[in-house]
Amino acid sequence: MLIVQKFGGSSVADAQRIFNVANRIIDTKNEDNQVVVVLSAQGDTTDDLIDKAKEINPKPAKREMDMLLATGEQQSVALMAMALNALGYNAISLNAFQVQLTTTSDYSNAKIKDIDTERIKRELARDNIVLVAGFQGVNIFNDVTTLGRGGSDTTAVAIAAALNADACEIYTDVDGVYTADPRIVKDASKLEEISYDEMLELASLGSKVLHNRSVELAKKYHIPLVVRSSFNKVSGTVVKEDSKMEKMLVSGVAADKDITRISLLNIEDTPGKAFEVFSILGRNDISVDIILQSIGRDGTKDISFTVAKSDADAACEILEKYKDKIGVGTISLDDNVAKLSIVGAGMATHAGVASLMFEALYDARINISMISTSEIKISVLINKDDVELGMRAIHQKFNLAALNSL
Amino acid sequence: MLIVQKFGGSSVADAQRIFNVANRIIDTKNEDNQVVVVLSAQGDTTDDLIDKAKEINPKPAKREMDMLLATGEQQSVALMAMALNALGYNAISLNAFQVQLTTTSDYSNAKIKDIDTERIKRELARDNIVLVAGFQGVNIFNDVTTLGRGGSDTTAVAIAAALNADACEIYTDVDGVYTADPRIVKDASKLEEISYDEMLELASLGSKVLHNRSVELAKKYHIPLVVRSSFNKVSGTVVKEDSKMEKMLVSGVAADKDITRISLLNIEDTPGKAFEVFSILGRNDISVDIILQSIGRDGTKDISFTVAKSDADAACEILEKYKDKIGVGTISLDDNVAKLSIVGAGMATHAGVASLMFEALYDARINISMISTSEIKISVLINKDDVELGMRAIHQKFNLAALNSL
Numbered sequence: 001m002l003i004v005q006k007f008g009g010s011s012v013a014d015a016q017r018i019f020n021v022a023n024r025i026i027d028t029k030n031e032d033n034q035v036v037v038v039l040s041a042q043g044d045t046t047d048d049l050i051d052k053a054k055e056i057n058p059k060p061a062k063r064e065m066d067m068l069l070a071t072g073e074q075q076s077v078a079l080m081a082m083a084l085n086a087l088g089y090n091a092i093s094l095n096a097f098q099v100q101l102t103t104t105s106d107y108s109n110a111k112i113k114d115i116d117t118e119r120i121k122r123e124l125a126r127d128n129i130v131l132v133a134g135f136q137g138v139n140i141f142n143d144v145t146t147l148g149r150g151g152s153d154t155t156a157v158a159i160a161a162a163l164n165a166d167a168c169e170i171y172t173d174v175d176g177v178y179t180a181d182p183r184i185v186k187d188a189s190k191l192e193e194i195s196y197d198e199m200l201e202l203a204s205l206g207s208k209v210l211h212n213r214s215v216e217l218a219k220k221y222h223i224p225l226v227v228r229s230s231f232n233k234v235s236g237t238v239v240k241e242d243s244k245m246e247k248m249l250v251s252g253v254a255a256d257k258d259i260t261r262i263s264l265l266n267i268e269d270t271p272g273k274a275f276e277v278f279s280i281l282g283r284n285d286i287s288v289d290i291i292l293q294s295i296g297r298d299g300t301k302d303i304s305f306t307v308a309k310s311d312a313d314a315a316c317e318i319l320e321k322y323k324d325k326i327g328v329g330t331i332s333l334d335d336n337v338a339k340l341s342i343v344g345a346g347m348a349t350h351a352g353v354a355s356l357m358f359e360a361l362y363d364a365r366i367n368i369s370m371i372s373t374s375e376i377k378i379s380v381l382i383n384k385d386d387v388e389l390g391m392r393a394i395h396q397k398f399n400l401a402a403l404n405s406l
Numbered sequence: 407m408l409i410v411q412k413f414g415g416s417s418v419a420d421a422q423r424i425f426n427v428a429n430r431i432i433d434t435k436n437e438d439n440q441v442v443v444v445l446s447a448q449g450d451t452t453d454d455l456i457d458k459a460k461e462i463n464p465k466p467a468k469r470e471m472d473m474l475l476a477t478g479e480q481q482s483v484a485l486m487a488m489a490l491n492a493l494g495y496n497a498i499s500l501n502a503f504q505v506q507l508t509t510t511s512d513y514s515n516a517k518i519k520d521i522d523t524e525r526i527k528r529e530l531a532r533d534n535i536v537l538v539a540g541f542q543g544v545n546i547f548n549d550v551t552t553l554g555r556g557g558s559d560t561t562a563v564a565i566a567a568a569l570n571a572d573a574c575e576i577y578t579d580v581d582g583v584y585t586a587d588p589r590i591v592k593d594a595s596k597l598e599e600i601s602y603d604e605m606l607e608l609a610s611l612g613s614k615v616l617h618n619r620s621v622e623l624a625k626k627y628h629i630p631l632v633v634r635s636s637f638n639k640v641s642g643t644v645v646k647e648d649s650k651m652e653k654m655l656v657s658g659v660a661a662d663k664d665i666t667r668i669s670l671l672n673i674e675d676t677p678g679k680a681f682e683v684f685s686i687l688g689r690n691d692i693s694v695d696i697i698l699q700s701i702g703r704d705g706t707k708d709i710s711f712t713v714a715k716s717d718a719d720a721a722c723e724i725l726e727k728y729k730d731k732i733g734v735g736t737i738s739l740d741d742n743v744a745k746l747s748i749v750g751a752g753m754a755t756h757a758g759v760a761s762l763m764f765e766a767l768y769d770a771r772i773n774i775s776m777i778s779t780s781e782i783k784i785s786v787l788i789n790k791d792d793v794e795l796g797m798r799a800i801h802q803k804f805n806l807a808a809l810n811s812l
Contacts, residue, residue, distance in 0.1 A: 015458075015461045018462060019462075049481070052421075052485065053484075053485065056421050056424060056485055056488045056489050057488035057489065057492040060488040060491070061487065061491055063498075064484045064487045064488050064491070064498075064499055065484070065488075067480060067483070067484040067487075067499050067501070068480075068481055068484035068485065068488075070480075071477035071478075071480050071481050072477075074473060074474075074476075074477050075458075075477050077473070078459075078470045078471070078473040078474035079459065079462055079470075079474065081467065082459055082462045082463035082466040082467065082471075082474075083462050083463065085463055085466070085467055085470070086462060086463040092469075092470075093470055093473050095550075097503045097548065119548075142503065142504055142525075143504070144501075
């Protein structure tokens, strides 16, 4: 079999952990597999490099930032090759230039366009364990790009797709995908499997197990992912097409605290205002999540919506500029909010899921200020201080602790 | 003018020094020049990476070592681009893949074969200050190579040659080339200029100002080098063709303590024995320096020679293997030795230089155990403890302190 494995930065943080991972790779190799391994930068390397850059230039050019950051992953793969050699195994490290992992030119957030698998296949044929630097790519100008935080997951899935691999295993510092963050909900249970769609909702909702784009890519190319811990041998969670007869009502609860609510008050109550606001934001690459529009009163109305906290300042700046043109009275900002969501593929065919969620929150005396739903998820905006309480309340209401024993 | 500048690792060790160098680069740029800058890895980065590798594998594969070490220079150029941007100047960093700096495949000691200047020229035309990662290359397999310690000097000269630059300035932590190591000989004087050949002898004799291959390359392509300090504005030393009417008798005194003397005792006194010994060593890439062969006595003779200390163990291992075949009695090793040398282009046409050197050592009661001479240098092997004393004695005998005022 041909297996692609990805290990995160904390799994290769020091020499001892590198050998720990090397031994896991060797176990897989010894089961008569060909192995391609994607690695992230060691431990805090990326953050340290960012600090170094910011000390020199608070707003470094993204092209130069990518040139700087890509060195972290190159170091990891070289060190891992040395460790595998020390344990008596053939291994070779490759960077983005060497596997011709070409991307778009969106520095710091590039999308993978193509991978030339020729070099990887040649090295596998030579009985090498092939180590590929994650997170990085090369654009049409032959410049270094990076795929954004967590991009190594995407590298692994893309390589698995390009090689038509039999499996893609994502090793991380948790045992798999849980019904809720186990640090918050003590009796959260691990899911044996989850569908791509559910995982996508969970990933985008702030459950930081898998990089969102890696799941999209896995779905597109039908690559089953296994998420498991690099620190123990516990079987992980399989992310794949939804194959179960009985879809789970609710697979998990997720929270996202990194959001800001922006409110536009006293907008002229004439048609097309909301369109105007969101098209301006869209043109500036700012994604809007939950939206609430009040009913018009005295010829004006209010529009509230949430954006990622990192986009909040840019969004306000742009809106201030167009404020008079659009006819907005006041722009106000609130980042004492959080989004709480439940995800489940079975929701679409079961009534009453939303009301059960609202009941759980009501019982816990938590106020809901905005609501948003999709086929397989329900999100509510609540006070940031209520997140943990709400998460536990919902988890219990849906009996998610007993999920695996159902 | 098109100027290539190279700054060493200590010159870019931290953010403050990076800005110091950035300002020097800007000074050059503002004098209406196009500037290409070659940088080494920051401060102790290379040593730290070597330590990291050795912790994992005491004998790491050289290919992987090069993959690891090349990241240091890539970080330096990215950070310098950010600094120049912060100061309001256009700059772009480039690694070996991007300038297609192709080399041989001798990992850790690769030789430059070619540089594709197209990218550099395009960036210069866009008014960019171009920052090229030193020390690294790419071989025919598209793998990363490095040029060996001090290789960034060679990168700078090679780029200057490829671009047909008007000047190549090597910035370091000393003011230039001195008649002797100023830490040992207090009144050593700085040379205003020195010929390529003299510099080559001084470089290979252990005066660590310039990487030897960079001088060879500069000589081959007639690139005048300027060696000067990155910490002050003192004019440095020009290394160029010998143009002076009166060549200097002695330009400098250099010492090399990193050598070992190997003695082969009681070798059969039959023809071809020395040839046999040195051809075995040559086949194993071990360079031999000073050689002394005793006159045969009782049907046997002795051969002594010096090798770099780093080659001593390997040399002994090989010789032990062939000991009986060659007919060597005993192999002995002595690393309490050092080589003291004087260099000067005028030596060839002046008699009495050697005797003056020997007189200086005799006056200082220093015993000479081996002697080697070339057109422009005289080297003697002495006791390691006598090096400083001998250096001062010779420096004084040739009145080198007054050199610049002559």
